[in-house]
Amino acid sequence: MKKLAAVSLFLLLAVSSAFAHAGHIHTYMGKVTMLHGRNAFMMKTTDGKDLTIQTSQKTKWLHSDSHAAKQSELAVGQRVVVKMMADGKTAGTVKMSAPAKK
Amino acid sequence: MARQHWHITGKILAAAIVLAAAGLIIICAWLVHYGLSARTRPTMMEAVIARSVRRLATPARMRGARNPVPLTAGALAEGRAHWADHCATCHANDGSGNTEIGRNLYPKAPDMRRPRTQELTDGELFSIIKNGVRLTGMPAWGDPAGHDDAENWKLVHFIRHLSKLTPEETAEMEKLNPKSPEEWQQMQQEEAFLAGGDASSTPAPSSTTHSHHH
Numbered sequence: 484m485k486k487l488a489a490v491s492l493f494l495l496l497a498v499s500s501a502f503a504h505a506g507h508i509h510t511y512m513g514k515v516t517m518l519h520g521r522n523a524f525m526m527k528t529t530d531g532k533d534l535t536i537q538t539s540q541k542t543k544w545l546h547s548d549s550h551a552a553k554q555s556e557l558a559v560g561q562r563v564v565v566k567m568m569a570d571g572k573t574a575g576t577v578k579m580s581a582p583a584k585k
Numbered sequence: 586m587a588r589q590h591w592h593i594t595g596k597i598l599a600a601a602i603v604l605a606a607a608g609l610i611i612i613c614a615w616l617v618h619y620g621l622s623a624r625t626r627p628t629m630m631e632a633v634i635a636r637s638v639r640r641l642a643t644p645a646r647m648r649g650a651r652n653p654v655p656l657t658a659g660a661l662a663e664g665r666a667h668w669a670d671h672c673a674t675c676h677a678n679d680g681s682g683n684t685e686i687g688r689n690l691y692p693k694a695p696d697m698r699r700p701r702t703q704e705l706t707d708g709e710l711f712s713i714i715k716n717g718v719r720l721t722g723m724p725a726w727g728d729p730a731g732h733d734d735a736e737n738w739k740l741v742h743f744i745r746h747l748s749k750l751t752p753e754e755t756a757e758m759e760k761l762n763p764k765s766p767e768e769w770q771q772m773q774q775e776e777a778f779l780a781g782g783d784a785s786s787t788p789a790p791s792s793t794t795h796s797h798h799h
Binding site for chain 2: 512547549550
């Protein structure tokens with residue numbers, strides 16, 4: 484009986500954790516550290532991780548006030564908030580701060 | 586003569602019963618094999634029947650109705666805000682239906698930018714919003730007494746505008762989408778960070794967050 488209860492609990496937890504993660508989208512905040520042509524850039528997140536963000540033609544580029552921006556406006560040192568697409572591989576939206584002061 | 590007639594009738598009846606039984610067995614076997622999961626796509630026959638019934642179920646006077654609300658920037662903005670708050674959870678801000686709920690409904694929420702939706706008349710769109718569609722995830726949103734008809738007609742204007750959404754409009758809608766307290770906190774945190782605030786001084790979630798896609 485205890486075994487059955489333990490297995491049931493395990494299955495319940497496994498199923499609920501699977502559902503809990505379904506459909507989540509990742510958001511990254513940080514500063515741009517390097518630009519890699521038109522399809523990628525690197526950023527350092529606020530907790531110190533280095534990430535390479537892939538972009539595509541479907542990626543939307545926005546200023547912090549939500550007005551449309553151009554990818555070419557992205558510069559090293561700029562603050563960005565990146566929301567990945569549902570597939571978790573490509574950036575869906577990149578919101579950028581005003582250009583970093585030199 | 587009468588006896589021969591009854592003989593033929595009996596044969597036809599027997600054949601009909603056998604065919605019905607065979608059909609029932611096939612349907613049962615199909616259900617046992619595939620189950621009743623909402624993950625599958627409706628068969629072509631289901632889709633054709635559903636669309637035909639939906640069209641027939643729209644009263645003729647409604648089908649021909651034209652949008653009585655003038656198309657103005659204000660009406661479109663109100664329709665957009667209404668959509669973001671009430672419809673986007675299933676249909677997505679851009680009308681693609683690409684949300685967690687929209688993707689997993691049966692039938693799936695349609696891509697409303699496509700001709701199959703855009704070719705519906707204003708009246709048909711209004712009727713669907715107001716009265717819903719049976720056996721789908723689309724509820725009847727409208728007040729039967731018609732107190733909110735104007736709001737629903739503004740939504741019709743917005744549906745016509747879906748394929749022309751600008752990034753600014755989408756971003757504005759994202760602010761209006763229903764959010765949990767955590768999502769509100771996250772949005773404020775992102776805005777503060779982009780404005781030059783210190784992310785490390787703000788409470789969790791920090792640099793990497795997850796949120797439900799509505």
